[in-house]
Amino acid sequence: MKAYWIAHVDVTDPAQYVLYTQSAPAVFAQYGGRLLARGGRSQAMEGRATPQRSVVIEFDSYAQAQACYQSREYQQAAGLRAGAARAEVIIVEGCEAVTG
16 A cells, blocks of 8 residues: 655745755655655635645555655754745555546
């Protein structure tokens, strides 16, 4: 079953944040992660106000998604984001396609 990282990010220091965005995608790729959405146009339809950036990353399994987040390489990349953004990151397991 696929799994997804869903992140909502408000950038406070764009110059520092770019260091994270330049290093993290290589780590995602190491764990089979594929960026599906990365800061494009968005609108909150319900709930809290729209964050500056919404990010969705697909992994082949929940275990891969967790391993990526917990990896030394990703934690180093996430350290580059510290102080440059406020982020909420969740991992959610996908489901079978629903038809009709």
